[in-house]
Amino acid sequence: MQQQQQQQPLTQASGDSSALIGSVSDYVVKNAPCTVLVAKTEPLTDVQQDPINRVVELEEAERQSRIAEAQSAPQHDDKRVVLEAEEAERARRIEGTRAPARRARRTR
Amino acid sequence: MALTTIKYAVGVDGSVIGDGAFRVALTEAKLHKATLYLIAIVETGLFAASIEATAVEKRYRQLLAWYVHRCNEFEVPSVPLLGSSPNIGSLLCSICAEQGIDCLVVGRRGFHGISRCVRRSESYGDPCNSSSSSSR
Secondary structure (H helix, E strand, O other), rough: HHHHHHHOOOHHHHHOOOOOOOOOHHHHHHOOOOEEEEOOOOOHHHHOOOOOHHHHHHHHHHHHHHHHHHHHHHHHHHHHHHHHHHHHHHHHHHHHHHHHHHHHHHHO | OOOOEEEEEEEEOHHHHHHHHHHHHHHHHHHHEEEEEEEEEEEEOOOHHHHHHHHHHHHHHHHHHHHHHHHHHHOOOOOEEEEEEEOOHHHHHHHHHOOOEEEEEOOOOOOOHHHHHHHEEEHHHHHOOEEEOOOO
């Protein structure tokens, strides 16, 4: 009996002869074996764009951020650190070479 | 006494209405710490060509992946389900019965003028979110 009811066309299942075509939500409200919550659709906002477009946008944004991460800061920072270390080493060496000369001058 | 998780389900199709329903379902599932079943059904039949159905199926897979991503963002456990049927409502109801869904969230379409005379929607007249329960 229940199978027969499921096989009925949507218009008959919705149980109203005034409607030529019933909607899915009507069918579900009539026939669902659980509580049905009919959601009110809010006015259009930027959140309600096509979800697929948002998927593409998200993927594109992720890709761009990955490229930006790979290209930017760390490499330059590493170079800068290396350069600073080299600079400090050179200064130390110069200081090291000058220091004995000063000591020699003082002893004289 | 064993604790059972509440199961929410929502029908999604990539439309604005479906997206609105998803947001309501996500909020409810988050509130009640429930599992959210994401159901997308490809309509097949006399007028739907197989190529078109395949394209729609591919699109729905992407759509479900996106909605799962959204659920993960909100830390709501989700189960994506993809089906195909000439009668979406019937399949939706049978999935709810099989999976033991407690609450199904559906969007409603607003009909105006002539389309309102031809296509009747019971849910259209409600000014806010409404629910109907079934004892079956």
